[in-house]
Amino acid sequence: MSLLEVKDLQVRVEEREILHGLSLTVNPGQVHAIMGPNGSGKSTLSHVIAGKPGYEVTGGQILFKGEDLLEMEPNERAAKGVFLAFQYPVEIPGVTTWNFLHAALNAQRKARGEDEISSPAFLKKVREVAKSLNIPQDMLKRGVNVGFSGGEKKRNEILQMALFEPAVCILDEMDSGLDIDALRIAADGVNALRSPERAMVVITHYQRLLNYIVPDVVHVMSKGRVVKSGGKELALELEESGYAQFEDAA
Amino acid sequence: MNVVAKTETGRALSDAFAVARDRLPGKGKIADQRRQAFDAYERLGLPHRRIEDWKYTDLRALMREVLPLAPAPDAAALGRAAAAVKLRAIDGVRRLVLVDGAFAADLSDLGNLDKGLTIRPLREVLDAGDGALSTQAIATDVSNPMIALNGAMATDGVVIEVADGTVLVQPLHIVHVASGTAPASMFTRSLLRLGRDAGVTLVESYLAGEGAKAYQAHDGLIVSIGDNARLDHVRLIEDSVDAFNISSATVSLGAHAHFNTFGLTSGGHVSRYQLTVTCAGEGSKVETNGVNLINGTQHADTTLFMDHAVPHCASREIFRAVVDDRAHSVFQGRIIVRPDAQKTDAKMMTRALLLSDDAEADNKPELEIFADDVTCGHGATTGALDESLLFYMRARGLPEKEAQALLIQAFVGEAIESIASDALREVAIATAQRWLEARA
Numbered sequence: 018m019s020l021l022e023v024k025d026l027q028v029r030v031e032e033r034e035i036l037h038g039l040s041l042t043v044n045p046g047q048v049h050a051i052m053g054p055n056g057s058g059k060s061t062l063s064h065v066i067a068g069k070p071g072y073e074v075t076g077g078q079i080l081f082k083g084e085d086l087l088e089m090e091p092n093e094r095a096a097k098g099v100f101l102a103f104q105y106p107v108e109i110p111g112v113t114t115w116n117f118l119h120a121a122l123n124a125q126r127k128a129r130g131e132d133e134i135s136s137p138a139f140l141k142k143v144r145e146v147a148k149s150l151n152i153p154q155d156m157l158k159r160g161v162n163v164g165f166s167g168g169e170k171k172r173n174e175i176l177q178m179a180l181f182e183p184a185v186c187i188l189d190e191m192d193s194g195l196d197i198d199a200l201r202i203a204a205d206g207v208n209a210l211r212s213p214e215r216a217m218v219v220i221t222h223y224q225r226l227l228n229y230i231v232p233d234v235v236h237v238m239s240k241g242r243v244v245k246s247g248g249k250e251l252a253l254e255l256e257e258s259g260y261a262q263f264e265d266a267a
Numbered sequence: 268m269n270v271v272a273k274t275e276t277g278r279a280l281s282d283a284f285a286v287a288r289d290r291l292p293g294k295g296k297i298a299d300q301r302r303q304a305f306d307a308y309e310r311l312g313l314p315h316r317r318i319e320d321w322k323y324t325d326l327r328a329l330m331r332e333v334l335p336l337a338p339a340p341d342a343a344a345l346g347r348a349a350a351a352v353k354l355r356a357i358d359g360v361r362r363l364v365l366v367d368g369a370f371a372a373d374l375s376d377l378g379n380l381d382k383g384l385t386i387r388p389l390r391e392v393l394d395a396g397d398g399a400l401s402t403q404a405i406a407t408d409v410s411n412p413m414i415a416l417n418g419a420m421a422t423d424g425v426v427i428e429v430a431d432g433t434v435l436v437q438p439l440h441i442v443h444v445a446s447g448t449a450p451a452s453m454f455t456r457s458l459l460r461l462g463r464d465a466g467v468t469l470v471e472s473y474l475a476g477e478g479a480k481a482y483q484a485h486d487g488l489i490v491s492i493g494d495n496a497r498l499d500h501v502r503l504i505e506d507s508v509d510a511f512n513i514s515s516a517t518v519s520l521g522a523h524a525h526f527n528t529f530g531l532t533s534g535g536h537v538s539r540y541q542l543t544v545t546c547a548g549e550g551s552k553v554e555t556n557g558v559n560l561i562n563g564t565q566h567a568d569t570t571l572f573m574d575h576a577v578p579h580c581a582s583r584e585i586f587r588a589v590v591d592d593r594a595h596s597v598f599q600g601r602i603i604v605r606p607d608a609q610k611t612d613a614k615m616m617t618r619a620l621l622l623s624d625d626a627e628a629d630n631k632p633e634l635e636i637f638a639d640d641v642t643c644g645h646g647a648t649t650g651a652l653d654e655s656l657l658f659y660m661r662a663r664g665l666p667e668k669e670a671q672a673l674l675i676q677a678f679v680g681e682a683i684e685s686i687a688s689d690a691l692r693e694v695a696i697a698t699a700q701r702w703l704e705a706r707a
């Protein structure tokens with residue numbers, strides 16, 4: 018069974034249709050890359066998969082392990098293993114990263130009927146992950162993303178992904194705002210999570226990221242549709258010729 | 268002539284006062300003081316919305332009448348009170364318990380008083396006829412009908428004196444408990460005098476015994492803080508959701524004195540807390556912090572009057588209201604800087620978080636500045652929880668109520684953090700936590 022199946026998805030925001038029948042099938046172990054011009058609907062797709070309010074699904078389906086994802090609350094989706102690394106992670110003043118991650122992890126475990134993780138065990142786990150991503154400990158004591166640089170916010174997203182061990186990871190422009198070293202560290206973090214059971218959907222504008230996280234499938238999105246899919250060489254092609262040819266196709 | 272005072276309710280209370288008089292401690296001058304206070308109340312009647320200070324808290328509509336005095340607690344009442352006290356016991360404090368408006372010696376801890384500390388029930392002080400102290404304890408602002416009524420009717424309370432240079436390590440905890448199942452009023456009045464260089468932490472909490480519902484707690488606290496002395500003050504209103512809590516505190520600070528006060532209202536159907544603080548000595552410092560956590564049809568009013576009478580004093584107010592359902596939060600903050608009070612530094616910041624469309628938060632800051640060389644300011648915001656933050660948190664697996672709870676805790680955190688004692692900060696956090704868990 019495919020892990021994530023988006024079928025003919027139609028989505029409106031404030032009376033305007035943004036996605037016009039988008040389909041995407043992601044199997045376990047695969048890495049999919051989605052590329053496409055600004056405003057083509059990439060973030061909209063990721064938000065609808067994660068369950069952000071404000072989007073009206075007027076047609077189509079999203080199945081996760083065969084279950085209807087659109088029927089679930091965002092937190093249920095997270096507990097089942099859907100993870101979105103946000104293009105623009107928000108700042109949450111007054112809620113320490115530490116507390117937030119602990120509460121979130123335990124909420125997910127509780128929803129799955131697992132035991133809560135104790136503070137010491139959690140501490141150990143976060144420390145290990147933070148270290149592997151070069152995230153200093155004191156960042157975890159600060160409010161979630163408060164005063165973090167753009168790159169630090171992105172690394173914090175990868176940290177969460179590593180901590181929650183989701184089944185499907187959607188990475189919305191995780192490379193934007195990262196310097197070259199940070200990009201490599203973050204990409205290593207993502208690659209470390211690649212496994213035969215897990216799938217990744219990597220949204221990016223730049224071929225460079227795909228040198229680090231090598232995709233199995235590349236999709237081109239334009240005007241709310243997938244207009245072309247191919248192997249990793251499609252990304253290189255795009256780097257050469259741009260999106261113009263696809264805009265006509267859409 | 269005030270027509271309203273002659274209504275049924277007015278007459279009923281008038282009769283009640285006549286009946287109650289025999290139960291009220293203090294003869295001679297004290298009795299005269301009470302009579303005058305009661306006359307002042309009768310002239311003004313229950314405050315209503317056309318009186319500016321009570322615009323948002325119309326007691327005539329909300330409370331309608333003042334209930335008769337609660338009977339003195341019997342053994343069963345004391346038993347119910349003891350259970351309520353135990354449930355909310357704070358470790359390491361010296362507990363002073365008032366049940367149904369009467370000092371409960373058996374539930375209180377008056378043993379091994381620190382050197383320089385004197386604690387007596389108000390009733391004892393008034394009965395002893397101790398001149399100046401009695402007069403100060405029962406002193407009344409006759410322009411405020413509810414404070415006047417409290418002075419007229421107070422049956423008991425605690426009188427605490429802390430000698431010069433005495434710094435108490437152990438916090439004092441005055442617990443007000445309503446034990447009775449029959450609706451009734453309790454009137455208490457307490458006095459705290461800190462000598463120069465003294466230091467005290469005072470906690471006050473308001474609780475309901477099992478079955479106590481629609482009672483009225485009328486309380487007044489009078490505080491004088493000597494030169495260079497410090498008072499840390501924490502108030503927790505956890506009354507029953509049908510109860511009325513009408514209370515006031517009048518605090519005056521000497522030179523270089525420091526007053527840090529924090530109030531949390533999560534209980535009570537209608538509460539009104541009027542805090543009047545006077546910086547009477549140069550270089551004194553005041554930190555006033557408050558949190559309302561209310562839902563259902565609760566109404567919680569904090570009215571602050573900050574009086575800068577002398578130069579070089581600083582005051583900070585941080586107030587946070589979290590209002591759910593059809594609840595109504597009121598914050599009125601009036602800062603007056605008198606002509607002599609140069610170099611005053613006064614700031615007030617209030618924020619309200621509305622968790623439902625029907626929730627209401629009224630905020631009325633007033634700055635009256637008569638000195639020219641001062642730093643004064645105030646700010647206020649009202650809003651809902653940020654949807655984008657909520658979504659981010661839910662996308663990480665937190666159910667909506669849990670995500671809200673974390674954001675609410677963060678919102679009230681700044682005010683709670685102002686509590687100096689770690690242990691009491693934890694108590695306030697636990698109280699807030701209880702409220703959050705109850706709504707989850």
Ligand SMILES: Nc1ncnc2c1ncn2[C@@H]1O[C@H](COP(=O)(O)OP(=O)(O)OP(=O)(O)O)[C@@H](O)[C@H]1O
Binds near residue numbers: 056057060061
């Ligand atoms: N809340 C909203 N209200 C109105 N329009 C919206 C809203 N959200 C998205 N849109 C519109 O939907 C379209 C798709 O936006 P989306 O953010 O999904 O694009 P994107 O492919 O992620 O672009 P980028 O590469 O710049 O991140 C845009 O035209 C955008 O303006």
Ligand SMILES: [Mg+2]
Binds near residue numbers: 059061104189
């Ligand atoms: Mg985008």
